Amino acid sequence: MVTIYDIAKKTGYSVTTVSKVLNNYKHVSHKTRKAILDAVEEMGYLPNSHARTLTTKKSWTIGVIFIESLGVGMRHPFFSAVIESFRKDVEVLGYDLLFASRMINNQQMSYLEQFKYRGVDGVVIVSSLFDDPQVEELLESSIPTVVIDLNVREAAVVHSDNFKGSYEATEYLYSLGHRRIAHIAGHATTFAGQERRNGFYTSLTSLGLEVPDSYVVDGEFFSKEGGYKAMNQLLQLSEPPTAVYAAGDMLAIGAMEAVKEAGLSVPDDLSIIGFDDIELSQYVMPPLTTVRQDTTMIGQEAATLLLHQINTGEEVTDSIVIPVTLVKRGSVKSLQRVDKIT
Known part of the structure; x- marks a missing residue:
């Protein structure tokens, strides 16, 4: 089984530096972080979840709330792409995602009650809808949270321009x-x-x-x-x-x-x-x-904001706006006359 010491040996960085990257500490250069994460993926490093829980006091689980009004759930193309990007960024650091259900042991529970029951380290909320009382209750709690596709003052948010x-x-x-x-x-x-x-x-x-x-x-x-x-x-x-x-x-x-x-x-x-x-x-x-x-960037920025809160205990209410790009294809026609050259 690959260990953190094997990662350190392969990359040439200290065990302490490898540990900081795996726990998403901020003060590590992009070059160092990339080299270590590339080695983690290449070598198939899988930290022991029980040992990590005992030593770090974390559950290594992130709750996911997904709210949309069409009833298509994760088949929604935009939201599924964002969550996939988010998953990739947190999974390489050893986190699992837990999708919210209102029922546990046949008892209806709020999002906040469920995530407290599960002991999640943080929550990502993907929603465009205002004024969901269940979400508001969660935002007022002490659980680290990031919100995607909505602008709220109580939490860190990421959305497109x-x-x-x-x-x-x-x-x-x-x-x-x-x-x-x-x-x-x-x-x-x-x-x-x-x-x-x-x-x-x-x-x-x-x-x-x-x-x-x-x-x-x-x-x-x-x-x-x-x-x-x-x-x-x-x-x-x-x-x-x-x-x-x-x-x-x-x-x-x-x-x-x-x-x-x-x-x-x-x-x-x-x-x-x-x-x-x-x-x-x-x-x-x-x-x-x-x-x-840019669904990839939205997911990545959301992961960075949430993991920073989990690792530092700081409450973050930053708002990150992701740039968009006009993609020109064939569904638009110009009405301007083009005079022929005679």
């Missing part, structure tokens, strides 16, 4: 000559939905365009069905838009389906932009122009 991504997506449509630009919005009870709607409005206002109320349609909770219904509503207008910015890729994909069923073409008759850059977006026809969220 939803506002800027929406602003740039709308500005891009304008730069291509579109002036009748509509928005299929995410539900107003979600942080992402609010921020993306605000980015859309702010962008068009700064460009001097008024947004008719009929051009902003609720796509509900970012579902394909919600996008389909919203797009049909926009197509019924006496003056329909030439372009639509949808607050999520599944909304955009549903909108594209509605356009095709109406006998129209994307992008010849109507341009569409999404948000997320889920894997499916590059395979629909035409491939979807969208705003890419």
